[in-house]
């Protein structure tokens with residue numbers, strides 16, 4: 001018997017001003033875009049902004065539906081927006097933030113399981129890791145260099 005130990009490295013920043021200008025700008029866009037969230041049921045607004053290799057930025061927000069299973073996450077909305085508008089352009093980074101009417105989110109929010117799978121597919125598609133920049137409404141910022149670090153043993157096309 002052998003044991004495999006999986007490690008995840010997270011860079012933790014206490015203040016957005018410690019980030020690179022590019023990451024600051026992307027995170028700022030995510031915060032600014034929260035107002036476009038359609039979340040009348042959960043009152044939990046999520047926004048994601050994406051930076052492409054060509055320097056373009058796009059964003060997406062969560063889009064809820066009375067039929068809950070139809071709800072769309074901000075991360076997948078943003079990435080679908082990016083890959084629809086610029087299908088040949090690799091994605092460098094995604095910033096994710098959220099705001100709740102129930103509590104102050106003072107810790108980073110991270111993508112749900114299906115969104116992790118979706119981000120990893122984009123990494124594989126463009127053969128480039130996607131940096132994750134995660135923050136709540138306020139508080140520390142987590143930066144991870146690839147989504148694969150939060151989706152160990154992920155499923156990909158090599159199994160098909």
Ligand SMILES: [Zn+2]
Pocket residue numbers: 073074075076111112113114115116
């Ligand atoms: Zn999600």
